[in-house]
Amino acid sequence: MAINWFKYAAPTTFYGLAGKMIPWFAFSAAILFAIGLYIGFFVAPSDAQQGEFYRIMFIHVPASILSMFLYLIMAGYAALGLIFNTRLSAMMATAIAPTGALFALISLWTGALWGKPMWGAWWMWDARLTSELILLFLYLGFIALHASIDDPRRADRAAALLAIVGSVNVPIIYFSVKWWNTLHQGSTIKFSGTTMHVAMQQALFTMLAACWLYAIAVVLARVRSIILERERNAAWVTQLPGIADFAGGEK
């Protein structure tokens, strides 16, 4: 059986597919968030050293992981769009950027809230914190560049190039910040070493999965809006149920 792998690479067909997928991802994200938060708050025991404060980890760690992975996925889509000239890839990259930036911000924010009781300071020039901040800057640069170019095709391609340059630079930045930190002072914070309680692990992984599903649902919803916006003059858009009525009423 021949499968057409590229069927859903067209915005026209992907629009419908994304619309069908969003409720599934959104509902399972909501359920997993509820389960994860329940385990995190009521089942997982309090930590021997950190007391109740450590529970912020259940949102902090998934947000940090997602902010980094989403940048790579965004750069991947951007590269696909630049190389194969596929419209949908560029739209996906544009749709991922705000969610990635949001997770980077959540990660920094919860990190500060966690840092205050644990280290006694809202902010430490720790390698992880600093590189997370720079990651947020890279997201903002991508969004700002895309927003300031009026022609969507040029915007896609320029932003894609920036995302690729950024992703090449991310490891360099990470290691330079790490060495910078260790050259100035020894790292005072270490997360490794202790084995986690099973309930803590369950809560963490459930929250991680929930964040993934949430990210996918939101990105799909956003990409649907972008498709509509870009293709507003295409015939298939004017024939969509809700829009056909609107266009008919306008006449």
Added chain:
Amino acid sequence: MKKSSMLDLLLLVIRRDLILAMRRRADVLTTLVFFVMVVSLFPLGVGPELGMLRKMAPGVLWVAALLASMLSLGRLFSADYLDGTLEQMMLAPQSLSMLVLGKMAAHWMVSGLPLVLMAPVLGLQFDMSVQALGVLILGLLLGTPILSMLGAIGAALTLGLRGGGVLLSLLVLPLCIPVLIFGAGAVDAISSGLSIVSHLSLLGALLVLALVFTPWVTAQALRISME
């Protein structure tokens, strides 16, 4: 293409851009004056205590150099873009990457090199030792070309955009962080009696990487912007 003709092309572009820069000396001087002013403002802001100034000097000089190089990047392609020269360059049979490399080199000579030459004088204001000054200059010599080259990518991407200058800084500054870290780190290392080899080697590695990749990436960015 013959090797010599590539080199000729490179020298030709560099000479052309240098002549153009010399015709508009004020632009070059503005960058330099900006650098001197930013550096001189720091002691006024944080106080005249020499011990602290000596400790801050490498960072202040590097950050000021970074900002000053951002200032002049907007002009890297914009004049050629406005009068159509850039279009001719892209139509030329020669490699666009080579032309871009020439423009980067000329930009560094006009905006980076004066900063390097000025840095020792400013370093003395901050009571830096001769040894530390030497390392600072070495680091700036290796690092400022990288700033010009990374900046060229941003300049090509933001060509002809509204509010290009601020956007350019937003795009390029995060990418320049490693240069800042190793450049200022080398001076810190010599001041605390450590070896500077690792810092300067890393800066050199970044320079080589930038030399290989940035002309090509900038050429691609120009093609995107000129479509």
